[in-house]
Every structure is written in structure tokens, then in C-alpha cells.
Amino acid sequence: EGLFTYDPGFVATASCESSITYIDGAAGVLLHRGYPIGQLAEHSNYVELCYLLLFGELPSKAQYDDFAATVRNHTMVHEQLVNFFKGFRRDAHPMAILCGVVGGLAAFYHDNLDITKEEERRVSAIRLIAKMPTLAAMCHKYNIGQPFNYPRNDLDYAENFLYMMFGNPCESYEVNPVFAKAMDRIFMLHADHEQNASTSTVRLAGSTGANPFACISAGIAALWGPAHGGANEAVLNMLDEIGDDSEENIQRFIDRAKDKDDPFKLMGFGHRVYRNFDPRAKVMKETCDEVLGELGKADDVQLKIAKRLEQIALEDDYFIERKLYPNVDFYSGIILKAIGIPTNMFTVIFAMARTIGWTSHWNEMISGSYRISRPRQLYIGHSQRDYPTK
Ligand code: CMC
Numbered sequence: 001e002g003l004f005t006y007d008p009g010f011v012a013t014a015s016c017e018s019s020i021t022y023i024d025g026a027a028g029v030l031l032h033r034g035y036p037i038g039q040l041a042e043h044s045n046y047v048e049l050c051y052l053l054l055f056g057e058l059p060s061k062a063q064y065d066d067f068a069a070t071v072r073n074h075t076m077v078h079e080q081l082v083n084f085f086k087g088f089r090r091d092a093h094p095m096a097i098l099c100g101v102v103g104g105l106a107a108f109y110h111d112n113l114d115i116t117k118e119e120e121r122r123v124s125a126i127r128l129i130a131k132m133p134t135l136a137a138m139c140h141k142y143n144i145g146q147p148f149n150y151p152r153n154d155l156d157y158a159e160n161f162l163y164m165m166f167g168n169p170c171e172s173y174e175v176n177p178v179f180a181k182a183m184d185r186i187f188m189l190h191a192d193h194e195q196n197a198s199t200s201t202v203r204l205a206g207s208t209g210a211n212p213f214a215c216i217s218a219g220i221a222a223l224w225g226p227a228h229g230g231a232n233e234a235v236l237n238m239l240d241e242i243g244d245d246s247e248e249n250i251q252r253f254i255d256r257a258k259d260k261d262d263p264f265k266l267m268g269f270g271h272r273v274y275r276n277f278d279p280r281a282k283v284m285k286e287t288c289d290e291v292l293g294e295l296g297k298a299d300d301v302q303l304k305i306a307k308r309l310e311q312i313a314l315e316d317d318y319f320i321e322r323k324l325y326p327n328v329d330f331y332s333g334i335i336l337k338a339i340g341i342p343t344n345m346f347t348v349i350f351a352m353a354r355t356i357g358w359t360s361h362w363n364e365m366i367s368g369s370y371r372i373s374r375p376r377q378l379y380i381g382h383s384q385r386d387y388p389t390k
Contacts, residue, residue, distance in 0.1 A: 004376045021194040028276035041283045046187040053360040074130035075151035094139035094348045103217035110211045124212045125359040132352040137164030158184035178294045179339045189280040192357030198222040202358040207373040219358045220351045229350040232329040235268040239302040258318040268330030275323035284331040
């Protein structure tokens, strides 16, 4: 008793063994099941990556087709779930709705679920991956007061999401292939990142034997904060706040980020594990240039501000000494905005994409040997004292 390692914020504690994702933070390397993220982003697609993360190997053509068809088969949500949405305020933040409705899925699929059975865990995983875009788009439609769209299974994963987000009964909706490709890439770049705060939350909740839908909703809650998944929304808010791209103005915000008496931080900068370029940020920046180029918006003022901020920070001693580099979310928001996604949906999209990572970690944990997670503490309160009786 009493011989604990005190590690606030878990900067030096491995909580599990895992063979899903490898990060070398000093070198800026990210591998999923051994494959570099850059190669996956270039040659694979999100659904294939889901298969890889969940099952450990890339699928054959037949396995891929079968998996993609099974995912499509599960895209609809139970019609009663619509009632669940109606309980929320019209202007509720989509993340607030998502936390609730994903947890609510447990009400539909929990009763007969035996998580010790591999097949049942697989179906739950597929249900989650398949239904997340439907639920995410419903959060948006509810927020703007438009009718929900049923999924269209003739479209691929990213196309279907865009259709459910932007299609409406009054006009036909053509999915822009550049947007769909960018969206798919954003999903891939957010798919997994080993034991981050939300994944650790999912594992912790899962270690009690809780059902996967409840565990994923715990992950969504942990992702929400601006230090984690909320950063993509925070980046856009920051770029809005900076406003104009004059040199003095941008420098003023850099100085504020360096000032310890100012709570302002350069959002989308810094990472607990990467002390080098976040490899996802490189791909994200290229995708950003591609999408804005395609839209003829290469001189977008927010893109200009972001690029200049990055440039100044990378040459500034404060950021160099602390090894602060742009992370995955520095450019993702600009792409999402260019596609037409409202800012309050950015973190929802992160959650959607990360669902496969959470589910894969949950599945890995449950299929191996594990114990309930139970951190200890250093007690710094009162020693025993008597209750005052008069
Ligand atoms: N702007 C200004 N200073 C910073 C920043 C920043 N974005 N990030 C870290 N620092 C400073 C920090 O103040 C500290 O300085 P000092 O040593 O003088 O006290 C030093 O750099 C080390 O930072 P830390 O806060 O101890 O690092 P951490 O590992 O605890 O936090 C972080 C990592 C990501 C929460 C933090 O860098 C941050 O808040 N960044 C902005 C939010 C953000 O972009 N988050 C998204 C992360 S990537 C997506 C995801 O995985 O969710």
C-alpha cells in the first residue's frame, strides 16, 4: 500500500498493451497496424482503414466488398430514435445531441449483447461505424430545422455522409467528388491515435464490462473539450477572432500565445506525444490546398492567416524550444468550412471518424485479458477527525 507512481496527466504511464497504432512522437511517425498514415491516406480509403484497424490486416477484394456491404446494411437507425432527437432544444450543440443519442443506441442493441462473443462484438462495431454518419447528419439537420435524410446505400461512406448533411427534399443534390475525397481523407486522418484521452476513456469504461454503445458515448464526451477533439472548432473560432491577415495583427496573436498571463493558446498547435510535425497535419495541409484550389479560393483569408501563423510559429524560439508544431486540427477546420460544414459540426465529424479507433481498442481489450481500470491517488486531504457533536 502507498507505493504508487504519481503521474498526473499520465505522461509516463502505459496503461495497456496494444497492436493497433504506433506513434513515434519525436520522429513524427504514425503507423496503423504497421502502415504509415501518409501511405494509407494516399492509397487506401476510410472503410478499408476501418477493416484494418478492427481486424489487423488489410482486406482482400472479396473481404473488402463483404465488409463494405455489411456496413451499408447497417446505416439506418431505428425509427424510434427520431423521438429521442425531439427531446433536445432546437439549438442544442450537435455534440450534446451526439453524446445522448449514441448512448441511446444501447437501449436498442444492449439487451441480448454478449460481449464475450467475437461475432457479437463485430456486429456492434459495424453498427457503430455504419450508424455514426447517419446520427451525425441527423444532429446537423435537427440543429438547422430540416427533415432528416435516410442514408443512401448506393453512395460510398463519405458521399453518403455529405448527402445526408446537405441533401434536402426540394432539390437534387450532386456530391462533389473533390469534397467526398477530402471528407474521406479527414475521416482517415482522425481514425485512431492510440491511448489519447477519449480512447483511454473508452477503454476505462469498457473495462467494467459496460456495453460498447455506452463506452463510445463516454469517448464522445471526452473528445468534446478544446484540448482534444474540440480543437478543430477552436481553430476556426481563433482564425475568426484574428480576423485580418495583416502582419502586425498575426504577430499580436503569436505574442499573446507566448504570454503566460494570457489564456490565449495557438489552437491546433502542440501535442502531448508529437514533439515534431504531426504527420497527419502534413496530409491535411495538402488536402486543404487541393480543396481550396478546386474551389478557386486559394487566397482565402483564413487559409492565409493559418499559413502565416504556422510560418511565424515554426521560426519563433518559444515554439521551437517547446517543440510545438501544427497538429491534425490546424488545417482540418479550413477544409470542413470550405466544404460547407458548419463549425459546430467539426468535433462531431472527429467523433464519427474516431469511432473505429475507439471500437477497435474496446474490441482488442475485451478479446484479450484485462482487469478493471482503477487508478489510485495521492490523498492530500484531512487526516481522520471527529464529527462535531455539539
Ligand atoms: N500555444 C501556446 N503555448 C503552448 C501551446 C499552444 N497551443 N501548447 C503548449 N504550449 C506550451 C505550454 O504552455 C507549456 O509551456 P511552459 O512549458 O512554458 O509552461 C509547453 O508548451 C508544454 O505544453 P503542455 O501544455 O505542458 O503540453 P501538454 O502535453 O500537456 O498539452 C495540448 C498538449 C495539445 C493539450 C496543448 O499543446 C494544447 O492545448 N494545444 C492547443 C489545443 C489543440 O490544438 N489540441 C489538439 C490536439 S491534436 C488533436 C487531438 O488529438 O485531439
